[in-house]
Amino acid sequence: MRDTLTSNLNPEQLQAVTLSHESALILAGAGSGKTRVLTSRIVWLLQTAHASSQEILAVTFTNKAAKEMLARLSASVPLHHAMWVGTFHGLCNRFLRLHHTEAKLPANFQILDIGDQLSLIKRLSKTLKINDEKTPPRKIQHYINSRKDSGLRSGAISPSTPDEKILLDCYAAYEIQCIKEGIADFAELLLRTIEVLKSNYGLRTHYQERFRYILVDEFQDTSLLQYEWLKLLSGKTNAIFAVGDDDQSIYGFRGANADNLRLFEKEFKLKHIIRLEQNYRSQGNILDAANGLISYNKNRLGKNLWTQKGAGEPIKLHAAQNDIEEAQHIVNQVRNLKRQGLSFSEMALLYRANAQSRILEHTLFNANVPYRVYGGLRFFERAEIKHALAYLRLSAGIFDDNAVLRVINFPTRGIGAKTIEMLQDAAQIHNYPLMEAIRKNLVAGKAGQALNHFSELIDRLQLKISGLVLSEAIERVIAESSLYSFYENEREGQDQLDNLNELINAASLFQTESDTPTIHSFLAHASLEAGDYQTSSTHSDSVQLMTIHAAKGLEFDTVFVSGLEEGLFPHDHSLHEKTALEEERRLMYVAMTRARQRLYLSYAQNRMLNNQRRYGIRSRFLDEIPEALIQLTSVHQSLQHSGTRIAESAVFPSTNKEWAIGQNVIHPVFGAGEIMNVEGQGETTRVLVGFKNRGAKWLAVAYAKLTRI
DNA sequence: ATTAGTGGTGTTTTT
DNA sequence: CACCACTAAT
Numbered sequence: 249m250r251d252t253l254t255s256n257l258n259p260e261q262l263q264a265v266t267l268s269h270e271s272a273l274i275l276a277g278a279g280s281g282k283t284r285v286l287t288s289r290i291v292w293l294l295q296t297a298h299a300s301s302q303e304i305l306a307v308t309f310t311n312k313a314a315k316e317m318l319a320r321l322s323a324s325v326p327l328h329h330a331m332w333v334g335t336f337h338g339l340c341n342r343f344l345r346l347h348h349t350e351a352k353l354p355a356n357f358q359i360l361d362i363g364d365q366l367s368l369i370k371r372l373s374k375t376l377k378i379n380d381e382k383t384p385p386r387k388i389q390h391y392i393n394s395r396k397d398s399g400l401r402s403g404a405i406s407p408s409t410p411d412e413k414i415l416l417d418c419y420a421a422y423e424i425q426c427i428k429e430g431i432a433d434f435a436e437l438l439l440r441t442i443e444v445l446k447s448n449y450g451l452r453t454h455y456q457e458r459f460r461y462i463l464v465d466e467f468q469d470t471s472l473l474q475y476e477w478l479k480l481l482s483g484k485t486n487a488i489f490a491v492g493d494d495d496q497s498i499y500g501f502r503g504a505n506a507d508n509l510r511l512f513e514k515e516f517k518l519k520h521i522i523r524l525e526q527n528y529r530s531q532g533n534i535l536d537a538a539n540g541l542i543s544y545n546k547n548r549l550g551k552n553l554w555t556q557k558g559a560g561e562p563i564k565l566h567a568a569q570n571d572i573e574e575a576q577h578i579v580n581q582v583r584n585l586k587r588q589g590l591s592f593s594e595m596a597l598l599y600r601a602n603a604q605s606r607i608l609e610h611t612l613f614n615a616n617v618p619y620r621v622y623g624g625l626r627f628f629e630r631a632e633i634k635h636a637l638a639y640l641r642l643s644a645g646i647f648d649d650n651a652v653l654r655v656i657n658f659p660t661r662g663i664g665a666k667t668i669e670m671l672q673d674a675a676q677i678h679n680y681p682l683m684e685a686i687r688k689n690l691v692a693g694k695a696g697q698a699l700n701h702f703s704e705l706i707d708r709l710q711l712k713i714s715g716l717v718l719s720e721a722i723e724r725v726i727a728e729s730s731l732y733s734f735y736e737n738e739r740e741g742q743d744q745l746d747n748l749n750e751l752i753n754a755a756s757l758f759q760t761e762s763d764t765p766t767i768h769s770f771l772a773h774a775s776l777e778a779g780d781y782q783t784s785s786t787h788s789d790s791v792q793l794m795t796i797h798a799a800k801g802l803e804f805d806t807v808f809v810s811g812l813e814e815g816l817f818p819h820d821h822s823l824h825e826k827t828a829l830e831e832e833r834r835l836m837y838v839a840m841t842r843a844r845q846r847l848y849l850s851y852a853q854n855r856m857l858n859n860q861r862r863y864g865i866r867s868r869f870l871d872e873i874p875e876a877l878i879q880l881t882s883v884h885q886s887l888q889h890s891g892t893r894i895a896e897s898a899v900f901p902s903t904n905k906e907w908a909i910g911q912n913v914i915h916p917v918f919g920a921g922e923i924m925n926v927e928g929q930g931e932t933t934r935v936l937v938g939f940k941n942r943g944a945k946w947l948a949v950a951y952a953k954l955t956r957i
Numbered sequence: 958a959t960t961a962g963t964g965g966t967g968t969t970t971t972t
Numbered sequence: 973c974a975c976c977a978c979t980a981a982t
Contacts, residue, residue, distance in 0.1 A: 310972070337972055362971090434972060469972095502971060601969050606973090623971085657959095664959050695958090776972080797970045819969055835970080857968095 253291055253324070257281075264522045265289045267489070269298070269460070271482075272520040273467070273513055274491040277553045278538070278841035279529030279803065282491055283313075286465055287320045289489060293461055294325050301328035305459040305481065308335055309466040309499075311777050313801055317465070329763065332459070336474050338776055340437040344444075345772075350451060351444045354430040356646060356768045359775035363629060364650045365389060365433050371649075372421050375676070383414050391415040392422055396435035397503040399442070399473050429648045429681065438473050445480045456483035466801075467492030467512070471503040475511070488516065494549045495542050496838050498797060500831045509549065527553040527841075529803055531560025533877050534847050538840040540874040545830045562879040563847045565870065569909050571811075571855035575611040577881070577910035578808050581848060582617060582791060585806060592618060594805035596792040598839050600817040603857075604810065605793050618790035623798045628774045632735065632744040633751055637774060639729045640722055643709040644767045647683035656702055659734040663702065667695040705729070718765050719756035726752070796839045807843035809836075812851040813864030836869045849878075913937060913954045915947070920957075 254262055261281055264274050265288045276282035290306060293299040308314045314334050321327060332339055341359070344351050360368065369392070370385045378388075392415075395405065402420040407413040426432065432440065445452045462482055464470070467490040470478070482488050490512060497506035513521065527535055535555050542548070564581075568574035582595055597608055602624045612619045627633060635658060638651040657663040675685035683706075685691075686699045709728055713721040726732050726748050735741035735748070758773060759765040792804065811817055817836070822828030840847060849870065854863045870878075911923045913935075921937040935947055937954070947954065 335972065437972095499971075501969075603968070603973095626971095660959075662959075666958060795970065816969095821969065831970095 253288060253295065257285075257288065258526055260522055260524050260526075261285050261288075263520075264489075264524070265292050267520065269487050270520065271488045271512075271516040271518060272490070272522065273509065273518055274489070274522050274524060275509075275549060275551055276491050276493055276524040277527060277551055278493065278496060278838070279527040280524035280553070281528055282493075282524065283316060283320065283465075283801075285524065286463060286489075286491055287317055287324075289463065290321060291324045299461045300330075302330035302458060303460040304463070305332045305339070305461070306334075306463040307339060307465065307478075308333075309469050310801065311335055311338070313465055314338065316801075335776075336470075336477070337434060337437050340441040340477075341772060341776060343441050344432070344437060347444060347451060350448055351440050353432065353440070356430075358429075358431045358641070358646060358648055359437070359772055360426070360431050360433040360650070361629065361775050362389075362434075363634070367653070368425065368650060369418070369422060371653075371672075372418060372425060375672075376418060376421060378414060378418060383411070383418075388415055388418045388422075392419045393433075393435055394503070395419065396433070396439055397471055397473060399439060399476070401439075428679075429650075431648060431650075435473075438477060442473065442477055442480060445477075452480065452483075455481055456486065460486050462486055462488045464488060464490045464492075466496075468494050468497035468506045468509055469499045469504045470508050472505055472508070473503075475505075475508045479515075488512070493551075495545070495551065495834055496800065498800065498831060498835050498838060500827070523551055525551055525553055527555045529844055530555065530841060531557050531845055533559045533562055534840060534843050537563050537847070537873045537877045538837050540877075541833065541840065541869060541872045542837045544872045545833055547827075547830060561846055563849060563873065563877050564881050565878050566848070566850040566881040566910070567866070568850055568852045569854070571607050571852045572611075573909045574810055574850050574852040574855075575607045576908055578608065578810060578848070578850065579611045579615050579617060580910055580912070581808070582612075583615065585846075586617075590805060592789045592791045595808070596794070596799060596802070596804040596806070596842060597808045597810065598794060598796050598799050598842065599809070599811050600796060600819060600835070601811075602795055604816075608793060608810070612791060612793075619793055620790045622792065622794035627747070627750070627754075628777070630744075630747055632731070632747055635731055636722065636726050636729075636748060636751055637771060639709065639725045639731065640767060641771060642683070642706045643713050643721070643725050644771075645710065646768075646771075647681055649682045652682045652686075655729070656699075659730055661701060662698045663695070667691065667698060670695060671699065718759050718767060718770055719752055721767060722755045723752050796835050799842050800838055803842050803844055805844045806846040806848070807839070808848040808850070809839045810850045810852075811855070812849055812867040812870055813855070814867055815862070815864050816855075816857070817867055818869070833869065833872075836867075912957050914957055915952060915954055 254265060257265060261284070264272070264285050274282075274285060276285065286306070290304060293304065294301065306317060308317060318327065318333055321333075332342070334342065344353060344357070345355075348355050348357065366385055366389055369388050373380055373383070373385050373388060395402075402416060402423055405416055407416045426436070445455070459481055462478060464478060469492075478488060492509055494506045494509055497504060500506070512518070530538075532555055535553050539552060566574070566577050568577055578597065582592070585595065586592060599605060599608070605621055605624060609619065609621060628637070635655055638654040641648065641651040642655070653668070656668065670691050671682060671685055674690035675682050678685065678688075678690070680688065680690075683703070686703045689696055689700070691699055709725055712728055713724050716724060732745070732748060735744040738744070755770060758770050762769060762773070796809075815823070818829055818832035822832050851864070851866045851870070854861050856862075909923055912920065913923060914920050915937065923935050923937055935954070937947055
């Protein structure tokens with residue numbers, strides 16, 4: 249049994265997996281089998297009886313990683329609920345639900361997501377009469393979150409400027425409101441857990457005695473607070489097995505601190521730092537390119553990946569004239585590869601910012617290529633979903649102000665801004681939650697009647713769903729609240745209807761998978777895993793589109809990275825600070841190391857951004873990749889498969905109406921070629937065509953009989 | 958008092 | 973281009 253577990257590990261991996269009860273740092277490069285080591289370690293601990301399920305705590309950074317770990321574990325060992333596996337936030341949530349009394353939280357406290365948080369802050373800002381020109385709610389939100397992420401309550405801060413005084417006052421009011429409504433934001437989950445552990449000796453000792461083996465994935469992405477949480481749980485004697493890669497630290501903007509790696513080494517007096525440097529993922533060229541790039545970073549622990557694989561294909565670089573051509577070129581390549589027998593799902597289109605997905609989507613759509621976009625608008629953050637969940641909360645007897653305000657006049661029922669304002673004033677005087685103010689008839693006259701209708705609706709809903717299981721309850725709520733019919737009558741409401749149906753699906757899935765399929769835990773689940781459900785464009789084989797941040801931890805045969813321009817990647821906001829620039833470079837490193845076989849890079853000389861055309865120069869990162877590894881996309885390359893290309897052009901009709909760079913053409917005399925440059929307009933358009941066998945020629949489109957293929 | 962329509966404004970990355 | 977705040981129409 250032990251043999252099958254450890255036989256496929258290389259010496260370093262084996263050493264890491266079979267460490268005795270001690271803290272250790274595993275510096276695991278991209279593609280070095282990090283997840284495998286982590287899961288093998290857990291399996292090894294269990295199978296060799298070093299640890300029982302309940303003594304293990306494994307924490308990951310994303311839900312995706314947690315799920316993957318659980319999936320891999322369940323293949324080798326029976327999964328036990330006593331084993332704590334999840335994200336920092338997820339595990340803190342679990343802790344706080346178990347110990348809500350000690351944490352001074354209501355048993356069913358709500359989790360506030362970014363949107364809810366912002367609207368709460370907006371409301372507070374209004375009542376505090378804060379000038380939102382000078383102090384925009386977003387700024388307040390950022391202030392609050394960054395303080396909380398560093399463990400600071402409002403009471404612990406003394407403002408250094410009058411401006412900060414305003415922010416701080418708002419923070420204090422925000423804290424009071426959260427307590428009053430029994431809600432917790434993301435940072436609160438962590439902060440509150442730490443405070444409870446610190447102040448409650450009994451609980452602290454209990455968990456310290458329990459979790460003898462603590463395993464941490466993506467350690468470089470932990471914040472100071474998360475590190476403190478780990479230290480609290482580990483006590484003096486427990487072993488922390490931390491896996492990380494300083495070169496892949498890309499969440500600095502959110503408080504992640506790769507210095508935790510060094511801190512951990514020092515504070516835990518580590519005997520073992522194990523480097524996993526053999527890469528099992530990428531071809532040599534890709535790896536060399538990534539190594540070359542990352543070597544420009546000064547602040548590194550040092551590590552050099554190597555592979556036994558061959559060099560593979562060179563890295564392809566395409567210089568497009570503009571964003572449209574760039575997208576067109578990428579899609580052309582995608583179709584090319586598909587014709588060579590590769591599946592769409594093994595191709596990923598990565599970009600720096602979500603806004604870049606639009607043009608790629610557009611081009612893919614026109615070319616009939618199935619695709620799937622990850623991230624962007626998260627499923628549970630869509631308005632219609634939030635409406636439905638707000639109704640669900642109210643129907644379940646959770647009357648937080650956010651939920652009330654979200655649906656009190658949606659669909660419209662004659663409750664306008666004025667009525668709401670009166671209601672809020674009345675509620676404030678008596679220090680009531682909004683729903684209670686409605687129930688107590690604090691608003692007189694016509695407005696009060698409208699409010700009564702609303703509260704009757706909620707009563708009705710509450711009655712209708714009692715005794716129903718989760719998914720039925722949601723279905724009922726969506727129907728009875730007339731959300732469904734509202735979107736049915738909307739001209740453009742089909743997407744919203746699909747999403748609502750998807751929500752019902754998500755609920756029934758949750759019902760079968762969770763061991764507490766209650767409304768309350770579903771709501772918590774929805775806040776914590778906002779990104780995991782996507783509206784299913786359930787084409788099984790589709791091109792994957794996502795930001796580089798979202799791609800971390802994933803791998804694909806073919807990776808396209810577009811928008812490699814100064815100002816976009818590296819992004820404007822990070823050009824001035826050296827640490828920020830290094831983080832951008834690590835981001836590029838992450839992007840490149842996602843690729844197994846083929847890596848395509850591209851940039852555009854100009855692109856539409858912020859509704860204006862921006863002229864960028866190629867990213868410095870391109871110059872940091874060893875030149876010999878890069879191949880400018882040449883005619884020869886893109887025409888390798890021109891034979892099949894013509895045959896299939898009927899299946900994939902070209903939608904390119906213009907003569908664009910990257911367009912493949914056929915000339916009756918010169919044969920097949922690719923357009924490399926375009927000049928002039930209309931009748932006078934001239935194109936530079938690179939022919940497969942005849943070199944490049946300028947041709948006037950009015951005379952040359954070019955056929956687009 | 959509500960709503961629909963208009964014009965101005967601003968966008969990195971996310972548990 | 974999408975979201976917000978403000979304004980004019982109902």
